[in-house]
Amino acid sequence: MDTNIVEVINVTREVAWLPWAVQYFFLIGLSVGGVLLSLPGYAFAREEWRATGRVALLVALTCGLAAPVALLSDLHQPGRFWHFYVVFRPTSWMWWGSLIIPFYVAGLLVYAWTCLREELREHGAVDSRLAPLYRLAAAGGGRNDALIRAAGLVALAGAAAVVLYTGAEVAVVRARPLWNTPFLPVQFALTALAGAAGLVLILNRFAGADRAVEVRVNRVLAATLAAVMAVGGLWLALGLSGIEPTHAEALGSVVGSEAWRVTAVWAVAATAVPFAIALARPSGTGLLTGLIAVHSAWMFRWTVFIGGQSVPKTGAGFYEYALPAGPDGLLGIAGTAGLWLFLLLVITAIVPTPRRPASGPVRAAPAAGRAVAAAE
Amino acid sequence: MDRSRRNFCLGAGAAAVGAAALAAPPADAAAARKGGDPANRWAMVVDVRKCVGCQACTVACIMENAVPANSFRTIVSTYEVTEGGRAGTAMLPRLCNHCEDAPCLPVCPTGATFQRRDGIVVVDNTVCVGCGYCVQACPYDARFINHETRTADKCTFCVHRVDAGLLPACVETCVGGARIFGDLNDPGSTVSRLVRTQAPKVLKPGQGTDPRVFYIGLDPNLEGKVEGTPTLWRPSARPHAHAPAAKEHA
Numbered sequence: 001m002d003t004n005i006v007e008v009i010n011v012t013r014e015v016a017w018l019p020w021a022v023q024y025f026f027l028i029g030l031s032v033g034g035v036l037l038s039l040p041g042y043a044f045a046r047e048e049w050r051a052t053g054r055v056a057l058l059v060a061l062t063c064g065l066a067a068p069v070a071l072l073s074d075l076h077q078p079g080r081f082w083h084f085y086v087v088f089r090p091t092s093w094m095w096w097g098s099l100i101i102p103f104y105v106a107g108l109l110v111y112a113w114t115c116l117r118e119e120l121r122e123h124g125a126v127d128s129r130l131a132p133l134y135r136l137a138a139a140g141g142g143r144n145d146a147l148i149r150a151a152g153l154v155a156l157a158g159a160a161a162v163v164l165y166t167g168a169e170v171a172v173v174r175a176r177p178l179w180n181t182p183f184l185p186v187q188f189a190l191t192a193l194a195g196a197a198g199l200v201l202i203l204n205r206f207a208g209a210d211r212a213v214e215v216r217v218n219r220v221l222a223a224t225l226a227a228v229m230a231v232g233g234l235w236l237a238l239g240l241s242g243i244e245p246t247h248a249e250a251l252g253s254v255v256g257s258e259a260w261r262v263t264a265v266w267a268v269a270a271t272a273v274p275f276a277i278a279l280a281r282p283s284g285t286g287l288l289t290g291l292i293a294v295h296s297a298w299m300f301r302w303t304v305f306i307g308g309q310s311v312p313k314t315g316a317g318f319y320e321y322a323l324p325a326g327p328d329g330l331l332g333i334a335g336t337a338g339l340w341l342f343l344l345l346v347i348t349a350i351v352p353t354p355r356r357p358a359s360g361p362v363r364a365a366p367a368a369g370r371a372v373a374a375a376e
Numbered sequence: 377m378d379r380s381r382r383n384f385c386l387g388a389g390a391a392a393v394g395a396a397a398l399a400a401p402p403a404d405a406a407a408a409r410k411g412g413d414p415a416n417r418w419a420m421v422v423d424v425r426k427c428v429g430c431q432a433c434t435v436a437c438i439m440e441n442a443v444p445a446n447s448f449r450t451i452v453s454t455y456e457v458t459e460g461g462r463a464g465t466a467m468l469p470r471l472c473n474h475c476e477d478a479p480c481l482p483v484c485p486t487g488a489t490f491q492r493r494d495g496i497v498v499v500d501n502t503v504c505v506g507c508g509y510c511v512q513a514c515p516y517d518a519r520f521i522n523h524e525t526r527t528a529d530k531c532t533f534c535v536h537r538v539d540a541g542l543l544p545a546c547v548e549t550c551v552g553g554a555r556i557f558g559d560l561n562d563p564g565s566t567v568s569r570l571v572r573t574q575a576p577k578v579l580k581p582g583q584g585t586d587p588r589v590f591y592i593g594l595d596p597n598l599e600g601k602v603e604g605t606p607t608l609w610r611p612s613a614r615p616h617a618h619a620p621a622a623k624e625h626a
Binding site (some may be wrong): 002003004005006007008009010011013014016017074075076077078080081083084087089091092093094095097098169172173174175176179253309312313314315316317318 | 429431448451452453454455456457458459460465470479482483484485486487488503504505506507508509511512513514515516517519520521526527579580583597598600601602603604605606607
């Protein structure tokens with residue numbers, strides 16, 4: 001029997017996870033991806049990966065330091081963050097996250113220090129008023145591959161924990177079929193790696209445009225995007241076939257929406273286009289593929305979080321969402337991006353990205369000129 | 377014992393006998409409960425056949441609990457249902473279901489959300505950090521972030537009134553007597569009798585949450601996420617964004 005229902009009165013629920021959450025998941029994902037891309041060159045001392053690792057380390061550091069600020073801002077009572085640390089709540093993935101984030105960030109800082117120690121020592125060897133500070137920061141040592149490897153493995157453990165908790169935190173929400181899929185943690189991880197590769201390509205373009213790095217990372221990007229498309233295709237196949245009810249319900253909740261269809265086409269294009277470019281012409285296209293890949297990683301998270309929360313759990317149709325201009329919206333997004341840029345400037349001012357492999361001699365440069373050199 | 381609004385007497389002679397066919401809470405969930413009297417298990421039965429959609433309950437809840445503008449702990453969702461050429465209006469009062477296996481509880485990272493031993497799910501808004509995880513986990517869209525307290529908010533069965541021996545405000549004000557509140561642990565209570573004899577339904581039974589808000593006369597089309605044409609008017613903080621085309625945002 002044909003049934004037609006018109007919803008006359010119902011409530012609109014606003015998003016509870018704000019654009020701050022999108023920024024957090026984006027930045028922490030890129031940071032984890034940066035750690036992964038830095039490991040071959042540093043922790044496993046593969047010299048051909050060293051220059052790539054240096055840029056990836058910058059991605060890991062800048063994004064990893066900015067991400068917790070965005071997460072804290074997503075709490076509606078940020079001053080109460082310490083409440084996480086006075087209880088034992090192992091049933092909550094978010095509680096586990098409150099332990100994992102400090103572990104990851106601390107591990108990342110130690111790992112970055114071991115990686116950059118060699119450069120710090122070299123800066124300390126030149127005639128500069130800051131030389132004593134660099135020598136102090138280097139703690140009297142230089143490159144120590146065993147220490148880098150140990151710290152790298154700790155950072156890797158932290159990164160794995162971040163991937164696990166960020167994915168599980170969202171995927172366990174049974175109330176949202178779009179989130180409640182084991183594919184989501186995998187998709188978060190893969191798109192994070194693609195986004196990190198994209199940011200490496202962008203930074204590489206502005207810090208020397210090393211062709212070898214560009215080709216290498218474009219290949220990583222192509223392989224990652226291929227995996228992203230494969231996993232996305234599997235999710236879609238499960239939803240269309242109806243084999244698994246949750247996936248069918250998830251697809252069914254958005255398939256009738258014109259906006260979601262446009263978003264899907266956009267997402268496919270933002271994955272397939274950089275994949276094709278990176279595969280066909282890995283050299284000379286890094287800026288383009290990088291920008292699209294970063295955009296794609298951010299957009300995936302925006303669609304999952306903001307788009308996902310616009311699907312009512314009980315009501316008909318979709319909830320409205322309009323991006324506020326203030327801290328809970330555009331200003332928050334811009335502010336987080338500004339924080340990331342600030343961190344990039346500070347870190348590249350202190351340890352400018354070498355134009356040659358990190359193991360080579362480092363030219364002394366005035367402090368004021370370093371940031372410019374890094375930003376060129 | 378009658379738990380209707382005309383004859384409500386709390387805590388007197390409540391027998392610790394569970395209503396038939398109602399599952400007990402998971403052992404770990406039961407152990408984590410605190411506060412309230414375990415002799416009671418508060419519940420609500422909503423007879424949607426008696427609801428006239430007047431929204432008196434919605435207003436009473438707002439006044440009783442100082443719910444901020446554009447937020448709702450309860451609302452009567454109203455639908456026009458056309459079936460077999462016949463059109464009718466269907467009411468569905470929505471509120472927190474105070475589930476026996478509430479998915480909002482385990483996700484809370486601070487323990488601010490907890491269940492009392494009488495089954496009422498509450499939020500300690502002096503502990504809540506406003507992370508919104510419980511809002512995501514609730515399958516009924518019953519929770520929201522209160523813009524004034526900046527913490528999670530929801531129906532509490534008017535716990536302050538219940539503790540004082542009064543009915544929840546929505547029950548007290550219901551003109552049609554559609555909302556019936558009482559103790560499931562008391563086999564003589566009206567809610568126990570209705571649950572035993574009327575085979576009431578719950579919302580989204582597939583979620584396995586074991587709600588303690590029951591519905592008599594519930595249209596099966598409204599049991600889960602309603603598939604239909606979106607509302608023409610919704611209370612919203614952004615009244616300007618009402619064009620139908622603007623309702624879809626991915």
